[in-house]
Amino acid sequence: xxxxxxDRATADLDGPVVVLDRNALEANIADMRRRAAGVPIRVASxxxxxxxxxxxxxxxxxxxxxxxxxxxxxxxxxTESGVTDVLMGYPTARRASxxxxxxxxxxxxRVTLLIDSVDHLDLIDAAAPAGRRNxxxxxxxxxxxxxxxxxxxxxVLRSPVHTASEATTLARAVMDRPGVDLVGxxxxxxxxxGVGDAISGSWRSGAPLRNxxxxxxxxxxxxxxxxxxGAAVAAIRQITDLEFVNGGGTGxxxxxxxxxSVTDIAAGSGFFGxxxxxxxxxxxxxxxxxxxxxxxxxxxxxxxxxHGGGWIASGPPAPDRLPRPVWPEGLAYEPREAAGEVQxxxxxxxxxxxxxxxxxxxxxxxxxxxxxxxxxxxxxDDGTVVDSVPTYRxxxxxxx
Numbered sequence: 001x002x003x004x005x006x007d008r009a010t011a012d013l014d015g016p017v018v019v020l021d022r023n024a025l026e027a028n029i030a031d032m033r034r035r036a037a038g039v040p041i042r043v044a045s046x047x048x049x050x051x052x053x054x055x056x057x058x059x060x061x062x063x064x065x066x067x068x069x070x071x072x073x074x075x076x077x078x079t080e081s082g083v084t085d086v087l088m089g090y091p092t093a094r095r096a097s098x099x100x101x102x103x104x105x106x107x108x109x110r111v112t113l114l115i116d117s118v119d120h121l122d123l124i125d126a127a128a129p130a131g132r133r134n135x136x137x138x139x140x141x142x143x144x145x146x147x148x149x150x151x152x153x154x155x156v157l158r159s160p161v162h163t164a165s166e167a168t169t170l171a172r173a174v175m176d177r178p179g180v181d182l183v184g185x186x187x188x189x190x191x192x193x194g195v196g197d198a199i200s201g202s203w204r205s206g207a208p209l210r211n212x213x214x215x216x217x218x219x220x221x222x223x224x225x226x227x228x229x230g231a232a233v234a235a236i237r238q239i240t241d242l243e244f245v246n247g248g249g250t251g252x253x254x255x256x257x258x259x260x261s262v263t264d265i266a267a268g269s270g271f272f273g274x275x276x277x278x279x280x281x282x283x284x285x286x287x288x289x290x291x292x293x294x295x296x297x298x299x300x301x302x303x304x305x306x307h308g309g310g311w312i313a314s315g316p317p318a319p320d321r322l323p324r325p326v327w328p329e330g331l332a333y334e335p336r337e338a339a340g341e342v343q344x345x346x347x348x349x350x351x352x353x354x355x356x357x358x359x360x361x362x363x364x365x366x367x368x369x370x371x372x373x374x375x376x377x378x379x380x381d382d383g384t385v386v387d388s389v390p391t392y393r394x395x396x397x398x399x400x
Contacts (some may be wrong), residue, residue, distance in 0.1 A: 003327035003361050005130040005383035007292070010348070015294035015359060016308055022381040024288035025271060032270050033062040033344040034323055035061040035253040035283060040064040042087065042167025042246055044072065047268025049371035057271065058083065067246070067266040070399035071097040071113070073392075078110035078307040084304040085184065087139060087246060088114045089266070095127035101136070102127070108134035110247055112183055116141040116159035118173050121180060130179030138174060139184035142232055144247065146191060154217060164232040168348035171236045184244040185233055189225055189256065190216045190267070196279030215281075222255045251280055268328045272367040275324045276313070290326070290378075291370060292359040293344065303334070304351040306360050309344030311373050323362040328353070331360060 010017050032041060054077075057063050065085035070073035070090040077083040091114050092098065111393035115121065115138050116358060124136055129398050142328050143162040145155025153341075159353045161167050174182040197214040201207025219234030233245050245263045248256030250270035256262055269277060297305035310311070313321040325331045328350035337345050354360070364370040371377070375394035379387040392399065 003290075006290070007327070007359055007361065009267050009380050009383050009385050010359075010378060011314055013378065016291055016374065017359075018289065018291045018377045020377050021288050021290075021380050022386070024286035025053075026272050026274065027190075027286045028224075028273055029057065029060065030287070031283060032253060032267055033060075034251070035257070036062065036267075036377055037254070037257045038062075038261065039257045041253075042085075042264045042266045043271075044089065044249070044266045044268025045069060045077070045368070047250075047367040048271060049099055049249065049368040049391060049392045050377055051077075051392070051395065052264065053271070053377075054083075055081060055190070059120060061195070065244075065264060067268070068111075071095070071101065071111075073397070073399040074111045075101055075104065075107045077396060079104060084110050086111045087184065088112060089186070089188075090114060090165045091116060091120055093121070093123060098124055098127035098136075099133075102133035105134060108136065112137040114139055114140050114141050114186060114210055115170075115174075116161050117170070121177050125177075126181065131176075132181060135179050135181050137181050137183045139186050140167055140170055140174075140182070140188040140224050140236070142185055142229060144187035144189040144225055144229070146217070146224060148217075148220075154221065156194075158188065162228075164235050165229065167232040168235045168239070175240060182236075182240055182242075183245065184242055185229075186223070186238065186246040186266075187229055189221065189248060189252055191221055192255055193252035195251070196277070197280045198281040209279075209345075218255070222252075222259075225260075226259045229259060230261040232390070250277065250285075251282070254282060269367045272364075272370075274313075274366045275363045276320065276365045281343070287326075287363055289367065289370060290363055291323070291359050291374070292361045295354050295356055295358045295360065296343070297345075298351070298354075298356070299345070302349065302351050303345055303347050303353050304331075304360070306336065306344045308342060309339040309362070310341045311364060311370060312339065313361075313369055316345065321365050323364055325360055326362040326363050 017120045042065040044067045067089045074086045141159035143159040150378040248265040272289035294307035295304045298309045330350045331346040331348040334345040373389040
């Protein structure tokens with residue numbers, strides 16, 4: 001992004017303003033497609049939450065289907081946006097929404113629910129009895145974490161289905177259940193896709209050693225997962241045909257594409273390029289999305305205060321979850337306040353050159369959470385505002 005040109009282009013807009021740089025987005029789309037090496041990318045909607053952007057990406061070669069984060073969102077995308085392949089990235093326990101899905105011919109044919117136990121099947125039957133509903137499409141969530149002899153569980157805590165035997169047992173239970181169709185398998189290797197291996201820092205800080213350990217862990221994890229996922233998928237295919245096997249994330253596109261058992265890879269954060277992904281050796285997304293906050297106070301020399309700013313990313317509370325002030329350069333948080341709900345003080349020499357109403361630009365940590373704070377996103381192309389599009393929030397859709 002050219003921060004100065006974006007600042008000029010949006011100077012007449014009141015803050016906060018969220019900007020999507022079209023050129024940076026195009027560069028990220030092209031790079032993600034290259035990294036996937038011909039394996040279709042399933043768009044992870046939680047990292048975008050802008051329907052027009054999702055539709056635009058799905059219209060391009062190399063991209064197919066959506067990985068949704070909420071059942072009501074999945075129904076909406078399938079029935080109102082015309083997305084024909086929506087996989088739920090997480091199980092749901094919303095009985096009313098399951099019943100609505102099963103009663104809708106279009107949604108039932110296009111949305112796949114994620115399960116990892118017989119309990120999920122029981123819940124589906126309780127919400128919409130098999131004899132009085134459309135068949136419900138389901139996929140098995142296969143745990144992709146690494147279980148190391150000394151270090152233990154490495155990865156996120158998701159599915160209890162870890163082994164090929166456990167996956168096969170659940171697959172047989174699905175096949176024995178009337179009104180449920182097993183159509184896919186999903187697994188998310190978070191310890192590879194979501195962990196950077198190029199953290200900056202000196203030897204004294206321990207960063208180089210940490211990076212080497214992470215790369216070794218990720219290589220071992222992917223080798224183990226390729227064997228185990230391949231065995232699980234092969235065993236399930238002996239029982240029934242599968243339409244898809246989904247895996248991966250933005251940070252693992254190359255590694256997941258090398259797994260012959262995978263038919264599509266989920267990715268989302270790489271499109272907007274949050275600063276969480278600055279610390280990867282395998283790729284460097286362009287910052288495509290940013291938000292600007294207006295200066296509303298100058299409490300003391302060297303300090304300005306912006307209105308709002310507490311757009312904190314999910315995950316373990318730490319400095320890397322905070323938005324990063326990037327322009328004007330040289331501004332930093334006040335340690336005792338950081339990014340606040342209604343005000344954010346910033347220190348630095350640049351503060352003395354900012355007046356009331358001027359704007360400070362921030363990069364988000366992740367991607368989709370930014371869209372939860374704004375009703376619209378302004379699209380800038382070569383320093384000119386060319387469009388504005390609603391986020392989910394701007395369309396009146398608040399999921400989860």
